[in-house]
Amino acid sequence: MNIVLLGPPGAGKGTQAKVLSEKLSMPHISTGDILRQNVSRGSDLGKQANEYMEKGELVPDELVTTMVINRLNEPDVQKGFILDGYPRNILQAESLDKALHSKKKDLDLVLYLDATEPVVVQRLSGRRVCGQCGANFHVTNMPPRLDSVCDNCQGALYQRNDDKKETIKKRLKVYLQKTRSLIDYYRNKSNLSCVSADEDAPVVLDKIMNLLKK
Ligand code: AP5
Numbered sequence: 744m745n746i747v748l749l750g751p752p753g754a755g756k757g758t759q760a761k762v763l764s765e766k767l768s769m770p771h772i773s774t775g776d777i778l779r780q781n782v783s784r785g786s787d788l789g790k791q792a793n794e795y796m797e798k799g800e801l802v803p804d805e806l807v808t809t810m811v812i813n814r815l816n817e818p819d820v821q822k823g824f825i826l827d828g829y830p831r832n833i834l835q836a837e838s839l840d841k842a843l844h845s846k847k848k849d850l851d852l853v854l855y856l857d858a859t860e861p862v863v864v865q866r867l868s869g870r871r872v873c874g875q876c877g878a879n880f881h882v883t884n885m886p887p888r889l890d891s892v893c894d895n896c897q898g899a900l901y902q903r904n905d906d907k908k909e910t911i912k913k914r915l916k917v918y919l920q921k922t923r924s925l926i927d928y929y930r931n932k933s934n935l936s937c938v939s940a941d942e943d944a945p946v947v948l949d950k951i952m953n954l955l956k957k
Contacts, residue, residue, distance in 0.1 A: 744767070744769065744823045744851045744852065745823055745824055745826075745843070745848060745849065745850050745851050745852075746763075746769075746823075746824070746825045746826065746850070746851065746852045746853075746854060747826045747827075747829075747830070747839075747850055747852070747853045747854070747929075748760055748825065748826065748827045748828075748854050748856060749853055749854065749855045749856070749922075749925055749926065749929070750855055750856035750857065750858060750940060751858060751860075751863050751915060751918045751922075751923075752863060752867060752911070752914045752915060752918060753858065753862070753863030753864070753866040753867040753870075753911075754856035754857070754858040754863060754940050755856055755858065755866070755940050755944060755947060756773075756827045756828065756856055757773055757775070757776075757827055757879060758879060758944050759856065759944070759947060759948060759951060760773065760825045760827040762944075762948055763825055763948075763951065764825055766952070767823070767825070767955075769822070769823045769824055769825055770819050770820050770824050770825070771824075771825045771827060772811070772814055772815075772820070772824055772825065772826050772827065772829075773827040773828050774807055774810070774811060774826075774827070774828035774829040774831075775827075775828045776877065777810060777814070778792045778796060778802060778807075778810075779796075782796070788806060788810065791803075791806060792806060796904075796905055797904055797905065797910070798910070798913065799905050799910040799911070799912075799913030799914040799917060800913070800917060801831055801832070801917060801921060804832070804834050804835055804838070807829065807831075807835065808835060808838045808839075811826075811829050811839070811842075812838075812842050815842060815843075826839075830925060831921060831922050831925075832921045832922060832924075832925070833924060833925065833928060836925055836928055836929075849934075850929075850932075850934055851934065852934060852936060852955075853925075853929040853934050853935045853936070854936055854938060854951065854954075855926055855929075855935055855936065855937045855938070856938055856940035856947070857937050857938065857939050857940055858939075858940040858941050859941055860915065862941045863915070864911060864915075865884075866881060866884065867906050867911045867914075868906060868908065868911060869881045869882040869883055869884065870902070870903065870906050871887070871891070871900040871901065871902060872900060872901060872902075872903055873893035873895070873896065873898040873899075873900055874898050874899050874900070874901050875893060875896050875897075875898025875899070876893060876895055876896045876898055878893055878894070878895050878896075880893075880894075880900060884943075884944075885944070887900060936954055938950045938951055938954065
C-alpha cells in the first residue's frame with residue numbers, strides 16, 4: 744500500500760507515520776527527516792537545503808524530488824511506503840505521479856490530517872526532538888519522563904530551529920499558499936481521506952486504523 748500523509752505543520756504527520764510504519768511494516772519516508780540528516784552531516788544537499796529550512800520556506804523542488812525519487816527506488820519501499828512531507832505543491836505531486844506511473848504504481852491513499860491553527864501552533868512551539876535518535880516529544884502533550892532527556896536513548900532533547908515562533912508563522916503561511924491546494928488535487932483523483940487531527944495522538948491513530956480497515 745502506498746500512502747501519503749498530508750496536513751499542516753504540526754498536524755501530527757510524523758507522529759502518526761512512525762506508529763503506522765510499525766503497525767503496517769512499511770517504511771516511513773519523511774522528507775523533513777532526510778533533509779535534517781543531510782544538514783547535520785553537512786552534505787551538499789544539506790548545505791543547500793538549510794538556508795530554506797531555517798526560514799521556513801520550501802527547499803527547491805528539483806532537490807527534494809530527486810531525493811524522494813532516489814529513496815523510492817530503494818528495495819525496501821517496493822511493497823509500499825508511508826510518505827510524510829512530500830508532495831508539498833502541485834509540481835511535486837505531478838512528479839510523484841509520474842515517478843509512480845513509470846513503475847506501474849499509484850497512490851492508494853492520501854490521508855489528510857486536518858488540524859486547526861491554534862492546535863498546531865501549540866504543538867510546534869512545545870515540540871522537543873532527540874538529537875541522538877530523532878524521537879519526538881512535547882513539553883506538555885507528550886513529555887519525556889526526565890526533563891530534556893530522551894526516553895528511548897537518553898539523548899539530549901532540543902528545539903528545532905524552525906519551531907521558533909516567527910518561523911512557525913512562516914511555515915503556516917507557506918502551507919496555506921503552496922500545500923493546501925493538494926487537498927483538492929487528490930480529492931479530484933478520489934484517493935483523499937480526511938481525518939480530524941486535533942485530538943490526542945491515540946484517538947487520531949484509532950480513526951486512521953478504522954479507515955484503513957475499510
Ligand atoms: P517537515 O519536517 O516535514 O516539517 P512539517 O511538515 O512542517 O511537519 P512537522 O514535522 O513540523 O509536523 P508534523 O505534522 O510531522 O507533526 P509531528 O508529528 O512532528 O519539514 C521541515 C522543512 O523541511 C520544511 O519547512 C521545508 O523547508 C523542508 N521540506 C520538507 N519537505 C519538503 C518538500 N517536500 N519540499 C520542499 N521542502 C521540504 O508533531 C508535532 C508535535 O506535536 C510533536 O511535539 C508531537 O509530540 C506533538 N503531537 C503530534 N500529534 C499530537 C496529538 N494528536 N496530540 C498532541 N500532541 C501531538
